[in-house]
Amino acid sequence: MQVAYSNDRLSSRMAVDPSIAGEPEVESSVIEWLLHDDQVMRECFTHAAEILKSVTGAAITAITLLDEEHQHYRAEVGMAMPLVTRARSLADYAVRDADLFVIEDAHDDARFGECMLVQRHPFVRFYAAIALRAPNGEIVGALCAMDPSPGRLNEGQRGVFYHLRAMIENDLKMRTATAIDPLTQLYNRRFLLESIARRWKEARDGDVMGSVVVDVDWFKQYNDTYGHQAGDHCLRKVASVMQAAADGDGIIAGRMGGEEFGLLVLHAEPAALQGTLETLRQGVVDLAIEHRASPLGVVTVSVGGAMTRINESSRAAHRDGFASADRALYRSKHAGRNLVTMA
Structure with missing residues (x-):
């Protein structure tokens, strides 16, 4: 299954007002977009x-x-x-x-x-x-x-x-x-995919692109335990970690749908990308959002990443990059979740 292009398991959610009392506003992607x-x-x-x-x-x-x-x-x-x-x-x-x-x-x-x-x-x-x-x-x-x-x-x-x-x-x-996705203030699915396709096409031969898929672990159980309003709050907090990564490391981040996020890393380097994704994973752990239905006790994410060097054969293959990242994501989930796996 190609996460970047299949909508089979991306649940639709009602957009709600992000300004719940006492909740910090998620930093916007608007500046990066403009x-x-x-x-x-x-x-x-x-x-x-x-x-x-x-x-x-x-x-x-x-x-x-x-x-x-x-x-x-x-x-x-x-x-x-x-x-x-x-x-x-x-x-x-x-x-x-x-x-x-x-x-x-x-x-x-x-x-x-x-x-x-x-x-x-x-x-x-x-x-x-x-x-x-x-x-x-x-x-x-x-x-x-x-x-x-x-x-x-x-x-x-x-x-x-x-x-x-x-x-x-x-x-x-x-x-x-x-x-812009109204819940998380990240790019929405459509604009993220358009941006990925454009950046991939514009890349020079020899550039390395990183494709990343992030999934919130046991999120259905979180919603069942705490309710959908708490689930929306959780997604906004996780999105803030995604945006912090995007602000610092030349990453385009967006919400694919439901509890799933996609990232495109420009000019990726293997060691640096692994470190960035580990920082992202740990950043979600550090939010310390209680999750009684998770064996880990807090909200965590599983991450899959793949790297593609741009050349004539790979220039039109951004779908393949995210398919590889999706397979790596499932290895993270099958290995116990709260992990980063590179293809």
């Missing part, structure tokens, strides 16, 4: 930046995306912009306020003495930006305009920022509905 995988949103960003440049007359307009450490530019109009650390970016100031953020002359404001765009080319003095949010309220970045000369915005130009933000956030809402 940085790497969505052509439709890139086109939306480009149109917005072009409109903003036309209306404001600013030398440079762009969409910035913010992860924990960096500001990433998308759809720059006017010049190609460098990667900037978030701590030294202007956008980090802009997203702290729900309203339009405007600096008429950065040289007159001591807050921006360490900002790279002010101190280095293009030596920004005028800057205006408005925060952009994902449907779950997470700040993902900002729409911005900047210029090496001081400047101001009139009321009409200010209004365009708000209109463009509404357009971008509406498109983002529609796209995330088709790409």
Whole structure:
């Protein structure tokens, strides 16, 4: 059975509100998705930046995306912009306020003495930006305009920022509905499979791709013991471990359905992949989620992994990679579960 493409044992579940009182929100995949995988949103960003440049007359307009450490530019109009650390970016100031953020002359404001765009080319003095949010309220970045000369915005130009933000956030809402699993905030099955096929096709000869299948052990018994609401909470916690792995190691992670997850590891190395998957397995154990129906006493996962070196014969074989990972997963389960097995 090919887990990545067979739906025989992937149970459907009702999506529920993830914001149960006292439960931490699962970190979203939205930033990773926008940085790497969505052509439709890139086109939306480009149109917005072009409109903003036309209306404001600013030398440079762009969409910035913010992860924990960096500001990433998308759809720059006017010049190609460098990667900037978030701590030294202007956008980090802009997203702290729900309203339009405007600096008429950065040289007159001591807050921006360490900002790279002010101190280095293009030596920004005028800057205006408005925060952009994902449907779950997470700040993902900002729409911005900047210029090496001081400047101001009139009321009409200010209004365009708000209109463009509404357009971008509406498109983002529609796209995330088709790409993100509402329960876990990982990629959903369809978008994960599309991403896997695209990344496999784009890989260069000699690249090594890791295919991984993860299954929560004795999950039916967990639901029977604690109820489906507790089961949903459990899946969100396990998903947070998957997302932490994806954030740190160039992994695309998604929910295949039910209690099953799939991961594609880019530029995989045998020893490093084994270590990453062991860390993932242990991370679920460390959640210490009680599971009285499991002989292990806590929620655990079984993991199967396979590696494929890309060449002409394997370029169209992403299905085979996940079939191998699925067989390795079953060896983990038959050997007692809570194990990582490589094909």
